Amino acid sequence: MSGKATEAARLNLSKATVLLLQNNQAELDILGQVFIGFGVKAIRKCLTLNEANDCILKGVVFDLIIVDCDMPGGAGFDFVKGVRRMEDNDNRLTPMMLISGHTVPSSISKARDCGANFVVAKPITPKIMLDRVLWLAREERQFVVSDSYAGPDRRHKTFGPPAGTKGRRHDDVSAKLGKAAGPDMSQSDIDAMFNPKRASL
Amino acid sequence: MKPGATTFKYENRLAKSVVRTGGMSAAEALSAAQKAVEEVREPTIAEIDANLQEIYALGEALKAGQAFDETALQKMYICANRVVAMGGVFGLGELGQAAYSLCELVSRFQTLERFQWQMIRVHLDGLKLLRNPGDHPAAIRDEVLAGLRQVATSVG
Numbered sequence: 001m002s003g004k005a006t007e008a009a010r011l012n013l014s015k016a017t018v019l020l021l022q023n024n025q026a027e028l029d030i031l032g033q034v035f036i037g038f039g040v041k042a043i044r045k046c047l048t049l050n051e052a053n054d055c056i057l058k059g060v061v062f063d064l065i066i067v068d069c070d071m072p073g074g075a076g077f078d079f080v081k082g083v084r085r086m087e088d089n090d091n092r093l094t095p096m097m098l099i100s101g102h103t104v105p106s107s108i109s110k111a112r113d114c115g116a117n118f119v120v121a122k123p124i125t126p127k128i129m130l131d132r133v134l135w136l137a138r139e140e141r142q143f144v145v146s147d148s149y150a151g152p153d154r155r156h157k158t159f160g161p162p163a164g165t166k167g168r169r170h171d172d173v174s175a176k177l178g179k180a181a182g183p184d185m186s187q188s189d190i191d192a193m194f195n196p197k198r199a200s201l
Numbered sequence: 202m203k204p205g206a207t208t209f210k211y212e213n214r215l216a217k218s219v220v221r222t223g224g225m226s227a228a229e230a231l232s233a234a235q236k237a238v239e240e241v242r243e244p245t246i247a248e249i250d251a252n253l254q255e256i257y258a259l260g261e262a263l264k265a266g267q268a269f270d271e272t273a274l275q276k277m278y279i280c281a282n283r284v285v286a287m288g289g290v291f292g293l294g295e296l297g298q299a300a301y302s303l304c305e306l307v308s309r310f311q312t313l314e315r316f317q318w319q320m321i322r323v324h325l326d327g328l329k330l331l332r333n334p335g336d337h338p339a340a341i342r343d344e345v346l347a348g349l350r351q352v353a354t355s356v357g
Contacts, residue, residue, distance in 0.1 A: 126230075
Protein backbone atom coordinates (compact mmCIF):
# COMPACT_ATOMS: atom_id res chain seq x y z
CA MET A 1 0.00 0.00 0.00
CA SER A 2 1.34 3.44 -0.82
CA GLY A 3 2.20 5.92 1.87
CA LYS A 4 -0.55 8.26 0.62
CA ALA A 5 -3.20 5.55 1.00
CA THR A 6 -2.05 4.94 4.56
CA GLU A 7 -2.09 8.65 5.38
CA ALA A 8 -5.65 9.05 4.11
CA ALA A 9 -7.04 6.06 5.98
CA ARG A 10 -8.97 6.18 9.23
CA LEU A 11 -8.89 3.23 11.52
CA ASN A 12 -11.32 2.06 14.17
CA LEU A 13 -10.03 -1.08 15.81
CA SER A 14 -11.75 -0.49 19.14
CA LYS A 15 -14.06 -3.44 18.61
CA ALA A 16 -11.52 -5.70 16.94
CA THR A 17 -10.18 -8.81 18.62
CA VAL A 18 -6.57 -9.65 17.92
CA LEU A 19 -4.59 -12.79 18.69
CA LEU A 20 -0.80 -12.51 18.96
CA LEU A 21 1.30 -15.69 19.04
CA GLN A 22 4.95 -15.05 19.78
CA ASN A 23 7.23 -17.19 21.96
CA ASN A 24 9.48 -14.37 23.17
CA GLN A 25 8.05 -12.15 25.90
CA ALA A 26 9.88 -8.96 24.88
CA GLU A 27 8.80 -9.24 21.25
CA LEU A 28 5.26 -10.10 22.34
CA ASP A 29 5.18 -7.00 24.54
CA ILE A 30 6.28 -4.77 21.64
CA LEU A 31 3.57 -6.19 19.40
CA GLY A 32 0.98 -5.81 22.13
CA GLN A 33 1.92 -2.18 22.69
CA VAL A 34 1.61 -1.45 18.96
CA PHE A 35 -1.97 -2.71 18.94
CA ILE A 36 -2.83 -0.92 22.20
CA GLY A 37 -1.70 2.24 20.42
CA PHE A 38 -3.95 1.41 17.48
CA GLY A 39 -6.87 1.35 19.90
CA VAL A 40 -7.46 -2.41 20.10
CA LYS A 41 -9.04 -3.30 23.43
CA ALA A 42 -9.29 -7.07 23.05
CA ILE A 43 -5.76 -8.39 22.60
CA ARG A 44 -4.96 -11.99 23.43
CA LYS A 45 -1.21 -12.45 23.85
CA CYS A 46 -0.01 -16.05 23.65
CA LEU A 47 3.51 -17.29 24.33
CA THR A 48 2.80 -20.90 23.45
CA LEU A 49 1.03 -22.87 20.78
CA ASN A 50 -1.22 -24.47 23.40
CA GLU A 51 -2.44 -21.10 24.65
CA ALA A 52 -3.19 -19.98 21.10
CA ASN A 53 -4.99 -23.21 20.25
CA ASP A 54 -7.09 -22.83 23.40
CA CYS A 55 -8.12 -19.33 22.33
CA ILE A 56 -9.12 -20.56 18.89
CA LEU A 57 -11.04 -23.55 20.16
CA LYS A 58 -12.87 -21.65 22.92
CA GLY A 59 -15.02 -19.97 20.31
CA VAL A 60 -13.51 -16.48 20.26
CA VAL A 61 -13.66 -15.22 16.69
CA PHE A 62 -10.66 -13.04 15.96
CA ASP A 63 -10.51 -10.22 13.42
CA LEU A 64 -6.76 -10.57 13.03
CA ILE A 65 -4.21 -13.21 13.98
CA ILE A 66 -0.48 -12.51 14.02
CA VAL A 67 1.93 -15.41 14.30
CA ASP A 68 5.70 -15.50 14.64
CA CYS A 69 7.52 -17.61 12.03
CA ASP A 70 10.56 -18.01 14.24
CA MET A 71 9.03 -20.42 16.73
CA PRO A 72 10.97 -23.67 17.13
CA GLY A 73 10.22 -26.48 14.69
CA GLY A 74 8.12 -24.31 12.41
CA ALA A 75 5.31 -24.30 14.99
CA GLY A 76 3.97 -20.98 13.70
CA PHE A 77 3.44 -22.38 10.20
CA ASP A 78 1.72 -25.47 11.60
CA PHE A 79 -0.57 -23.30 13.71
CA VAL A 80 -1.72 -21.28 10.69
CA LYS A 81 -2.13 -24.41 8.60
CA GLY A 82 -4.15 -26.06 11.37
CA VAL A 83 -6.52 -23.12 11.81
CA ARG A 84 -7.12 -22.86 8.05
CA ARG A 85 -8.22 -26.51 8.08
CA MET A 86 -10.76 -26.08 10.93
CA GLU A 87 -13.86 -26.27 8.79
CA ASP A 88 -16.29 -25.66 11.65
CA ASN A 89 -14.34 -22.76 13.18
CA ASP A 90 -14.92 -19.18 11.98
CA ASN A 91 -11.27 -18.34 12.62
CA ARG A 92 -10.25 -20.29 9.54
CA LEU A 93 -11.22 -17.23 7.46
CA THR A 94 -9.55 -14.68 9.75
CA PRO A 95 -6.77 -12.59 8.18
CA MET A 96 -3.47 -14.04 9.38
CA MET A 97 -0.12 -12.34 9.21
CA LEU A 98 3.21 -14.06 9.72
CA ILE A 99 6.13 -12.06 11.08
CA SER A 100 9.61 -13.24 10.38
CA GLY A 101 13.18 -12.36 11.29
CA HIS A 102 15.93 -14.18 9.42
CA THR A 103 14.37 -16.93 7.32
CA VAL A 104 16.20 -20.13 6.50
CA PRO A 105 15.60 -21.36 2.92
CA SER A 106 13.57 -24.35 4.09
CA SER A 107 11.03 -22.01 5.70
CA ILE A 108 10.28 -19.93 2.62
CA SER A 109 8.01 -22.48 0.98
CA LYS A 110 6.38 -23.24 4.34
CA ALA A 111 5.56 -19.58 4.75
CA ARG A 112 4.03 -19.45 1.26
CA ASP A 113 2.04 -22.63 1.63
CA CYS A 114 0.73 -22.54 5.20
CA GLY A 115 -2.22 -20.29 4.35
CA ALA A 116 -1.22 -16.94 5.87
CA ASN A 117 -2.29 -13.79 4.05
CA PHE A 118 1.31 -12.62 3.93
CA VAL A 119 4.64 -12.42 5.71
CA VAL A 120 6.10 -9.27 7.22
CA ALA A 121 9.80 -8.93 7.98
CA LYS A 122 10.96 -7.89 11.44
CA PRO A 123 11.58 -5.47 13.03
CA ILE A 124 7.90 -4.66 13.44
CA THR A 125 7.58 -0.92 13.93
CA PRO A 126 4.21 0.84 14.32
CA LYS A 127 4.52 2.25 10.78
CA ILE A 128 5.11 -1.15 9.20
CA MET A 129 2.30 -2.77 11.17
CA LEU A 130 -0.18 -0.02 10.33
CA ASP A 131 0.61 -0.34 6.63
CA ARG A 132 0.09 -4.08 6.76
CA VAL A 133 -3.10 -3.94 8.82
CA LEU A 134 -4.62 -1.51 6.32
CA TRP A 135 -3.48 -3.72 3.51
CA LEU A 136 -5.09 -6.74 5.15
CA ALA A 137 -8.30 -4.80 5.77
CA ARG A 138 -8.57 -4.19 2.04
CA GLU A 139 -7.79 -7.77 1.13
CA GLU A 140 -10.17 -9.10 -1.51
CA ARG A 141 -8.54 -12.31 -2.59
CA GLN A 142 -10.74 -15.38 -2.69
CA PHE A 143 -10.31 -18.27 -0.28
CA VAL A 144 -8.96 -21.48 -1.77
CA VAL A 145 -9.38 -24.98 -0.38
CA SER A 146 -7.67 -27.94 -1.99
CA ASP A 147 -6.03 -31.15 -0.87
CA SER A 148 -2.71 -29.41 -0.41
CA TYR A 149 -3.65 -25.85 0.52
CA ALA A 150 -6.22 -23.83 2.43
CA GLY A 151 -6.01 -20.07 2.61
CA PRO A 152 -6.22 -16.91 0.56
CA ASP A 153 -5.41 -17.23 -3.13
CA ARG A 154 -1.61 -17.08 -3.34
CA ARG A 155 -1.87 -15.11 -6.57
CA HIS A 156 -2.23 -11.45 -5.66
CA LYS A 157 -3.01 -10.56 -9.26
CA THR A 158 -4.66 -12.67 -11.89
CA PHE A 159 -2.89 -12.52 -15.20
CA GLY A 160 -4.44 -15.70 -16.52
CA PRO A 161 -2.63 -19.01 -16.90
CA PRO A 162 0.93 -19.06 -18.30
CA ALA A 163 1.19 -18.79 -22.09
CA GLY A 164 0.61 -22.12 -23.78
CA THR A 165 -1.24 -23.69 -20.87
CA LYS A 166 -4.95 -24.21 -20.55
CA GLY A 167 -5.29 -23.18 -16.91
CA ARG A 168 -6.72 -25.23 -14.09
CA ARG A 169 -9.62 -23.06 -12.99
CA HIS A 170 -13.05 -23.04 -14.53
CA ASP A 171 -12.80 -19.27 -15.00
CA ASP A 172 -9.22 -19.22 -16.32
CA VAL A 173 -9.06 -17.41 -19.63
CA SER A 174 -6.01 -17.62 -21.85
CA ALA A 175 -4.04 -14.40 -22.28
CA LYS A 176 -3.74 -15.15 -26.00
CA LEU A 177 -6.36 -13.26 -28.02
CA GLY A 178 -8.27 -15.08 -30.69
CA LYS A 179 -9.88 -13.66 -33.81
CA ALA A 180 -12.56 -11.03 -33.38
CA ALA A 181 -15.97 -12.58 -32.83
CA GLY A 182 -17.91 -9.65 -34.31
CA PRO A 183 -17.64 -6.12 -35.68
CA ASP A 184 -15.63 -3.48 -33.80
CA MET A 185 -17.50 -1.65 -31.03
CA SER A 186 -18.40 1.97 -31.64
CA GLN A 187 -16.89 4.70 -29.44
CA SER A 188 -20.29 5.34 -27.85
CA ASP A 189 -20.55 1.63 -26.95
CA ILE A 190 -17.14 1.83 -25.31
CA ASP A 191 -18.03 5.07 -23.51
CA ALA A 192 -21.15 3.43 -22.15
CA MET A 193 -19.04 0.79 -20.42
CA PHE A 194 -17.49 3.43 -18.16
CA ASN A 195 -19.18 5.15 -15.26
CA PRO A 196 -17.17 8.33 -14.75
CA LYS A 197 -17.37 10.07 -11.37
CA ARG A 198 -16.01 13.39 -10.24
CA ALA A 199 -12.88 12.92 -8.15
CA SER A 200 -11.58 15.38 -5.58
CA LEU A 201 -7.83 15.72 -6.11
CA MET B 202 -4.07 -25.73 -8.18
CA LYS B 203 -5.16 -29.33 -8.25
CA PRO B 204 -8.48 -30.29 -9.82
CA GLY B 205 -11.13 -30.37 -7.15
CA ALA B 206 -10.00 -27.19 -5.46
CA THR B 207 -12.78 -24.86 -4.43
CA THR B 208 -12.60 -21.08 -4.30
CA PHE B 209 -15.05 -18.73 -2.68
CA LYS B 210 -15.40 -15.14 -1.60
CA TYR B 211 -15.58 -14.50 2.12
CA GLU B 212 -16.19 -11.65 4.52
CA ASN B 213 -12.97 -9.94 5.58
CA ARG B 214 -13.77 -9.12 9.21
CA LEU B 215 -10.95 -6.61 9.37
CA ALA B 216 -12.50 -4.55 6.57
CA LYS B 217 -14.99 -2.92 8.95
CA SER B 218 -12.12 -1.35 10.89
CA VAL B 219 -11.30 0.97 8.01
CA VAL B 220 -13.79 3.80 8.39
CA ARG B 221 -14.62 7.14 6.79
CA THR B 222 -15.47 8.92 10.02
CA GLY B 223 -14.59 8.36 13.65
CA GLY B 224 -11.77 6.17 14.83
CA MET B 225 -8.31 7.63 14.39
CA SER B 226 -6.31 8.89 11.47
CA ALA B 227 -3.17 7.02 10.44
CA ALA B 228 -1.06 9.79 11.97
CA GLU B 229 -2.93 9.56 15.27
CA ALA B 230 -2.67 5.76 15.31
CA LEU B 231 1.06 5.91 14.62
CA SER B 232 1.67 8.52 17.26
CA ALA B 233 -0.32 6.57 19.86
CA ALA B 234 1.42 3.31 18.96
CA GLN B 235 4.86 4.91 19.13
CA LYS B 236 4.02 6.30 22.55
CA ALA B 237 2.77 2.91 23.73
CA VAL B 238 5.86 1.14 22.40
CA GLU B 239 8.09 3.62 24.26
CA GLU B 240 6.74 2.15 27.49
CA VAL B 241 8.66 -1.05 26.85
CA ARG B 242 11.89 0.61 25.68
CA GLU B 243 13.91 -0.12 28.83
CA PRO B 244 13.03 -3.81 29.23
CA THR B 245 13.50 -4.34 25.49
CA ILE B 246 16.95 -2.74 25.45
CA ALA B 247 17.82 -4.92 28.47
CA GLU B 248 16.60 -7.96 26.52
CA ILE B 249 18.70 -6.98 23.50
CA ASP B 250 21.77 -6.65 25.72
CA ALA B 251 21.08 -9.99 27.39
CA ASN B 252 20.91 -11.65 23.97
CA LEU B 253 24.13 -9.93 22.91
CA GLN B 254 25.89 -11.16 26.06
CA GLU B 255 24.74 -14.68 25.30
CA ILE B 256 26.00 -14.38 21.73
CA TYR B 257 29.41 -13.22 22.99
CA ALA B 258 29.55 -16.08 25.53
CA LEU B 259 28.64 -18.62 22.84
CA GLY B 260 31.33 -17.08 20.67
CA GLU B 261 33.91 -17.67 23.38
CA ALA B 262 32.77 -21.29 23.68
CA LEU B 263 33.04 -21.77 19.90
CA LYS B 264 36.48 -20.17 19.91
CA ALA B 265 37.66 -22.50 22.68
CA GLY B 266 36.24 -25.57 20.98
CA GLN B 267 37.35 -24.62 17.46
CA ALA B 268 34.91 -27.21 16.11
CA PHE B 269 31.46 -27.33 14.54
CA ASP B 270 29.06 -27.22 17.47
CA GLU B 271 25.48 -27.46 16.21
CA THR B 272 23.92 -26.72 19.60
CA ALA B 273 25.99 -23.59 20.24
CA LEU B 274 25.42 -22.33 16.72
CA GLN B 275 21.67 -22.87 16.98
CA LYS B 276 21.55 -20.95 20.27
CA MET B 277 23.57 -18.17 18.66
CA TYR B 278 21.14 -18.09 15.72
CA ILE B 279 18.13 -17.79 18.02
CA CYS B 280 19.71 -14.96 20.05
CA ALA B 281 20.79 -13.10 16.91
CA ASN B 282 17.30 -13.47 15.43
CA ARG B 283 15.85 -11.83 18.55
CA VAL B 284 18.20 -8.90 18.09
CA VAL B 285 16.97 -8.70 14.46
CA ALA B 286 13.41 -8.45 15.79
CA MET B 287 13.98 -5.85 18.48
CA GLY B 288 16.92 -3.70 17.41
CA GLY B 289 15.16 -1.67 14.74
CA VAL B 290 12.24 -0.76 16.98
CA PHE B 291 14.38 1.43 19.22
CA GLY B 292 16.90 3.04 16.91
CA LEU B 293 19.32 0.12 16.74
CA GLY B 294 18.47 -0.85 13.18
CA GLU B 295 22.10 -1.27 12.15
CA LEU B 296 22.68 -3.58 15.10
CA GLY B 297 19.69 -5.55 13.84
CA GLN B 298 21.22 -5.72 10.36
CA ALA B 299 24.51 -7.01 11.80
CA ALA B 300 22.56 -9.62 13.75
CA TYR B 301 20.75 -10.59 10.53
CA SER B 302 24.11 -11.09 8.86
CA LEU B 303 25.19 -13.31 11.77
CA CYS B 304 21.98 -15.35 11.34
CA GLU B 305 22.78 -15.76 7.66
CA LEU B 306 26.34 -16.84 8.43
CA VAL B 307 25.29 -19.35 11.08
CA SER B 308 22.54 -20.69 8.82
CA ARG B 309 25.10 -21.31 6.08
CA PHE B 310 27.47 -23.01 8.54
CA GLN B 311 24.63 -25.26 9.64
CA THR B 312 23.84 -26.22 6.08
CA LEU B 313 27.47 -27.01 5.29
CA GLU B 314 28.18 -28.51 8.74
CA ARG B 315 31.41 -26.61 8.99
CA PHE B 316 32.53 -23.58 10.92
CA GLN B 317 35.11 -20.78 10.87
CA TRP B 318 35.69 -18.91 14.09
CA GLN B 319 37.19 -15.85 12.38
CA MET B 320 33.96 -15.23 10.48
CA ILE B 321 32.00 -15.37 13.72
CA ARG B 322 34.56 -13.10 15.40
CA VAL B 323 34.17 -10.26 12.90
CA HIS B 324 30.43 -10.40 13.42
CA LEU B 325 30.82 -10.21 17.19
CA ASP B 326 33.13 -7.19 16.72
CA GLY B 327 30.55 -5.63 14.41
CA LEU B 328 27.77 -6.16 16.95
CA LYS B 329 29.87 -4.53 19.68
CA LEU B 330 30.59 -1.55 17.47
CA LEU B 331 27.00 -1.08 16.29
CA ARG B 332 25.53 -1.43 19.78
CA ASN B 333 26.58 2.21 20.26
CA PRO B 334 26.01 3.67 16.81
CA GLY B 335 26.43 7.25 18.00
CA ASP B 336 30.11 6.60 18.74
CA HIS B 337 30.93 6.01 15.07
CA PRO B 338 30.32 8.02 11.88
CA ALA B 339 27.63 6.71 9.51
CA ALA B 340 30.22 5.98 6.80
CA ILE B 341 32.10 3.62 9.11
CA ARG B 342 28.90 1.89 10.20
CA ASP B 343 27.95 1.37 6.55
CA GLU B 344 31.38 -0.07 5.81
CA VAL B 345 31.11 -2.45 8.74
CA LEU B 346 27.70 -3.69 7.61
CA ALA B 347 28.86 -4.09 4.01
CA GLY B 348 31.86 -6.09 5.26
CA LEU B 349 29.70 -8.35 7.41
CA ARG B 350 27.33 -9.04 4.54
CA GLN B 351 30.27 -9.87 2.31
CA VAL B 352 31.66 -12.29 4.89
CA ALA B 353 28.31 -14.03 5.43
CA THR B 354 27.48 -14.42 1.76
CA SER B 355 30.95 -15.71 0.91
CA VAL B 356 30.17 -18.98 2.71
CA GLY B 357 28.71 -21.75 0.60
